[in-house]
Structures are given as C-alpha cells and as structure tokens.
Amino acid sequence: MTNTPINIVIVEDEAIVAKDLRNRLQKFGYTVPAIAHSGQEAINKSLEICPDLVLMDIRLKGEMDGIEAAQEIHKHLDIPIIYLTAYADDQTLERAKITEPFGYLLKPFKERELQxxxxxxxxxxxxxKQLKTNEKWLSTLLNSISDGVISSDLEKLITFMNPVAESLTAWKQEEAFGRNLSEVFNIAHGETQEPAEIEITKVLQDGDIISSLVESVLISKDGVEIPIDESAAPIRDDQDRIIGMVLVFRDVTERQEAIKVRQKQVEQEQLVAQLSEINRLKNEFLNLFSHELRSPLSNMKVIIQMLQLSLISPENQRYLDMLADECDREMRLINDLLDLQRLETEGSLLINPDVLVLEQFIPWVVSPFQVRAQEHQQTLQLNLPSNLPTLLSDPTSLERILGELLNNACKYTPTGGMIIVNVEHNSGEIAPKTVITIRNSVEIPTAELPQIFNKFYRLPNADIRNQGGTGLGLSIVQKLVEQLQGIIQVESSAGWTTFRVILSDLVIP
Structure with a gap:
C-alpha cells in the first residue's frame, strides 16, 4: 500500500462489478474519483481528473471498446493503464499490446493479484517517467554542448550524432545512422596527412579510454579539413559489459590560431629584446667611438692651427687648410651621429624653452647665409611680416633646424638661383601656428622625395660645390621638429623645392 493517496479511474460497464472494484480499491487505500461506463465517458473523466492510473475493461457497451479508449487517452495523457477482461484470445491480446499497457488481468482475479x-x-x-526525464536531459545536454559526440555499437555502426558532430563531419544523423564509424569520422595525422583511424578496437575490446596525443585533422564529407582534439570511451551496461563506444571531439582551429599568435608575440618580444640589446651595445660603441675620435681630432686641430701660424710655404699652407677642413668635417660627422643617436634612442635632446621674438630671431639665423649666398651669386630673400607674435620654443633646436635647411638650400641651389624664406602666422585656427617655408630654385625628382629624410641619403648626381656634409642633416631636422611638437613637409615641382616647418607654442609636460 502506498503512503500518498492514488487516484484511480474505473472504466466498467457493469455497475455491480464497478462498485465491487471501487470497494476493493478503497480497501487498499486508493481513491476512486470517478467510474466510467463507456469508452467516451472514460476519455472525458480521464481528461477532467488526470488520475494516477486507469483500470480499463476491454469489452464496453457502445461503439468504442476499452482498447480504443486507451489509445485516445494516451494521445492526451501520459498515465498507466491496466486492462481488465474476461477474454484472452490472441487478437484481443495483440490489439492491447499496441497500447503498451502496464498490466493485463483476466477476470475473475483475486484481490491480492489486483493490488x-x-x-x-x-x-x-x-x-x-524518470528514465524519460533522464533521457531528455541527456539528449538536451548532448545537443547543447560545444563538442561533437558520436556513439556506435559493438559493430562500430553509428547509433547517435549530436548537431555539432553533424556540422563538423557534414553528415546528418539520419544519413550516418547504421554506417561504419570510420566512414563518417574520417581523420588523418595533422603533420603527415596519413590516415589516423582512432584505435577503436582497443576501446571496444579492452575498454580503454583513449585521448589523442597528436594533432588530428577531420576530413568532412565535403572534403573540408578541420584540426580537432578527440577522445573515445566504452559504453557499458548494468553488468559492466561493453555494448558500444562514444567519441567526443572538438574543433581546435581557434586554439591553434591563438597559439600561433602567442608564439609570434613571443618571437616579437624576443626580437625586441635582441634589438634593444643591440641598440645598447651600439650606443656604448658610439659613445666610446666618439670619445676616442674626438680627442685625437681635437689635438690634430690644435696642431694644425699652430702650424698655420708658423712661417710655411703657400703650398704647405694650402695642405694645412685642407687638413683643417677634413678635421672639421669629421668632427661634424661625429657630433651629428651622436645627436641622431640620442634623438632616436632617448627621444629628445636637452630642451630649454624660451620666448622667441621671431622678428629678431629669424633674421639673426638667416643673416650668415645671406653672406654665403652672395658669395655664390645666389639671391636669398627673407619675407618677414610685421607684428609677428612670439613663439615659445627651444632656440637651439630651432636654430639647428633652420640652419640645416638653409645650408642644404645654399649647397643645392645653382649659381644665379634663388632662395626664399617666408614666415607666416595662422591665427584663425583653433591652435595658432607659425609656418616657416624655405624654397630654393632646384627640383627634386618625385621618386626621391620619400627618401629625403633617410640617414646618409644624398640626391644622386647633385652638384655640390662645398663639402658634401654628413648626410644626417635632414634626419636630425625631422627628429628635432617632432621634438618641438611640430610638422615638417617637403614638396618639389615646377623647378622649386619647398620645405615647410609648422610650429605651435611648445607644450611643456
């Protein structure tokens, strides 16, 4: 007898038999909320009450017998039905079996037998019901996980595939059902591309659990190759006998891409570290190199100056002047190398911001080059508007910038050519800017412009009357302009080359 009251509907067309059944059930502790005398009434009462069980007589009066009524009830309710009948012929039994009854009692029966x-x-x-719930939960789980799942029986014939497995293999479950596992789950070694059928025999015969230790590639039905990780385990029954196997696998494309990206990052970090060390060694070398060269060059310069003051022949004097010029050129090269090194590695030279009165500062910088231009029969024109505002900048850096640009203009401008220096102030913008342009009457080929700021770059076939310089001037100019938080531009056309330096007041951090 159960602890919780059980509702049972009786379906019996004989009133006396129905009443006797109710008395017996109540004696057992069950509750009988209704008695139905026909098939249709049995359906209506069952739908209304939703009992825990139905006792159904097969032979009922009317057009519908108990088996037909049971079939209709099962369409709407999942409840157990026990047939009661005085007939045990094969035809009735076969019809009853189709409805999957939970019991079949032949009249007359004993109370104990009924209970x-x-x-x-x-x-x-x-x-x-619990099994159905578990199966539904398991089915939902297998269909929801991100791994592909395939199961097979002992003959390696497929019995189940979840949606992920269908997607990865390009096989639908209904197509794959009953096919050999190796036909649907076609894998190869990731490196050798040789067939690599998983060791299914060990799983099915020995009960081993296998996890892939090498990279595998799944070849789908469409011929698409997908890198995967896979594992296999046996399926056992209640007696621990192997009845099949389950295969679990996943697409590891994203993981492999992430590993490649990380490896690339590590390689880049190692390269940066190596470059940093090389740069450090380079700086140490340059510092040592400059010190070792500066000292003898300075001594040579002093000796040359002393010899120049002595009474020597004009021919020897000419050689001394040439030697002095070479010393100066080597010293400039060393100084330029060190300046560019500091700009590239440390990001800046020493900055001392000051308020510059441009109406005085620009002519002071340009003045020496006007003398030089006259010596080479060139025209240097300075266009300086009145009432220029002051500029907060580093005078040493700005002097170096303008000096290098004017030096190049003088060197490359042909005899009789022209150099124009313009200074403008754009006050209408959100951030007012001072624009200094230096134009000279020589044209640089368009193909050469992208290289103009490269280290040691010189224009091919250039006619340079004076010393060729170090080839570092424009590189230093570009770095210094960036240090002053400005912009430098260059353009060349119609026989003119223009360098444009755009500066704002220096923002001090």
Whole structure:
C-alpha cells in the first residue's frame, strides 16, 4: 500500500462489478474519483481528473471498446493503464499490446493479484517517467554542448550524432545512422596527412579510454579539413559489459590560431629584446667611438692651427687648410651621429624653452647665409611680416633646424638661383601656428622625395660645390621638429623645392 493517496479511474460497464472494484480499491487505500461506463465517458473523466492510473475493461457497451479508449487517452495523457477482461484470445491480446499497457488481468482475479498489478504498474510508470526525464536531459545536454559526440555499437555502426558532430563531419544523423564509424569520422595525422583511424578496437575490446596525443585533422564529407582534439570511451551496461563506444571531439582551429599568435608575440618580444640589446651595445660603441675620435681630432686641430701660424710655404699652407677642413668635417660627422643617436634612442635632446621674438630671431639665423649666398651669386630673400607674435620654443633646436635647411638650400641651389624664406602666422585656427617655408630654385625628382629624410641619403648626381656634409642633416631636422611638437613637409615641382616647418607654442609636460 502506498503512503500518498492514488487516484484511480474505473472504466466498467457493469455497475455491480464497478462498485465491487471501487470497494476493493478503497480497501487498499486508493481513491476512486470517478467510474466510467463507456469508452467516451472514460476519455472525458480521464481528461477532467488526470488520475494516477486507469483500470480499463476491454469489452464496453457502445461503439468504442476499452482498447480504443486507451489509445485516445494516451494521445492526451501520459498515465498507466491496466486492462481488465474476461477474454484472452490472441487478437484481443495483440490489439492491447499496441497500447503498451502496464498490466493485463483476466477476470475473475483475486484481490491480492489486483493490488500487486496496481503497485507494479505505478512503480514501473514512475521508473519509466524518470528514465524519460533522464533521457531528455541527456539528449538536451548532448545537443547543447560545444563538442561533437558520436556513439556506435559493438559493430562500430553509428547509433547517435549530436548537431555539432553533424556540422563538423557534414553528415546528418539520419544519413550516418547504421554506417561504419570510420566512414563518417574520417581523420588523418595533422603533420603527415596519413590516415589516423582512432584505435577503436582497443576501446571496444579492452575498454580503454583513449585521448589523442597528436594533432588530428577531420576530413568532412565535403572534403573540408578541420584540426580537432578527440577522445573515445566504452559504453557499458548494468553488468559492466561493453555494448558500444562514444567519441567526443572538438574543433581546435581557434586554439591553434591563438597559439600561433602567442608564439609570434613571443618571437616579437624576443626580437625586441635582441634589438634593444643591440641598440645598447651600439650606443656604448658610439659613445666610446666618439670619445676616442674626438680627442685625437681635437689635438690634430690644435696642431694644425699652430702650424698655420708658423712661417710655411703657400703650398704647405694650402695642405694645412685642407687638413683643417677634413678635421672639421669629421668632427661634424661625429657630433651629428651622436645627436641622431640620442634623438632616436632617448627621444629628445636637452630642451630649454624660451620666448622667441621671431622678428629678431629669424633674421639673426638667416643673416650668415645671406653672406654665403652672395658669395655664390645666389639671391636669398627673407619675407618677414610685421607684428609677428612670439613663439615659445627651444632656440637651439630651432636654430639647428633652420640652419640645416638653409645650408642644404645654399649647397643645392645653382649659381644665379634663388632662395626664399617666408614666415607666416595662422591665427584663425583653433591652435595658432607659425609656418616657416624655405624654397630654393632646384627640383627634386618625385621618386626621391620619400627618401629625403633617410640617414646618409644624398640626391644622386647633385652638384655640390662645398663639402658634401654628413648626410644626417635632414634626419636630425625631422627628429628635432617632432621634438618641438611640430610638422615638417617637403614638396618639389615646377623647378622649386619647398620645405615647410609648422610650429605651435611648445607644450611643456
């Protein structure tokens, strides 16, 4: 007898038999909320009450018998039904079996027999309901996980595939069902591309659990190759006998890409570290190199100056002047190398911001080059508007910038050519800017412009009357302009080359 009251609907067209059944059931502790005398009434009462069990007589008066009524009830309710009948012919039994009854009692039956059948039916129904719930939960789980899942029986024939497995293999479950596992799950070694069928025999015969230790590639039905990780395990029954196997696999494309990206990052970090060390060694070398060269060059310069003051022949004096010029050129090269090194590695030279009165500062910088231009029969024109505002900048850096640009203009402008220096102030912008342009009457080929700021770059076939310089001037100019938070531009056309330096007041951090 159960602890919780059980509602049972009786379907019996004989009133006396129905009343007797109700008395017996109530004696067992069951509740009988209704008695139906026909098939249609059995359906209506069952839908209204939703009982825990139905005792159904097969032979009922009317057009519908108990088996037909049971079929209709099962369309709407999942409840156990026990047939009661005085007939045990094969045809009736076969019809009853189709409805999957939970019991079949032949009249007349004993009370104990009735009670046992009811208790067994209720227990069986409870277990089956729990099993269906578990199966539904398992099905939902397998269909929801991000891994592909395939199961097979002992003959390696496929019995199940989840949607992920269908997507990766390009096989639908209904197509793959009953096919050999190796036909659907076609894998190869990732490196050698040789067939690499998983060791299914060990799983099915020895019960081994296998995890892939090498990179595998799944070849789908469409011929698409997908890198995967896979594992296999046996499926066992209640007696621990192997009845099949389950295969779990996943697409590892994203993981492999992430590993490649990380490896590339590590390589880049190692390269940066190596470059940093090389740069450090380079700086140490340059510092040592400059010190070792500066000292003898300075001594040579002093000796040359002393010799120049002595009474020597004009021919020897000419050689001394040439030697002095070479010393100066080497010293400029060393100084330029060190300046560019500091600009590239440390990001800046020493900055001392000051308020510059441009109406005085620009002519002071340009003045020496006007003398030089006259010596080479060139025209240097300075266009300086009145009432220029002051500029907060580093005078040493700005002098170096303008000096290098004017030096190049004088060197490359042909005899009789022209150099124009313009200074403008754009006050209408959100951030007012001072624009200094230096134009000279020589044209640089368009193909050469992208290289103009490169270290040691010189224009091919240039006619340079004076010393060629170090080839570092424009590189230093570009770095210094950036240090002053400005912009430098160059353009060349129609026989003119223009360098444009755009500066704002220096922002001090």
């Amino acid at each position: 046992i059948n009811i208790e067994i039916a209720l227990t069986k129904y409870k277990l089956e």
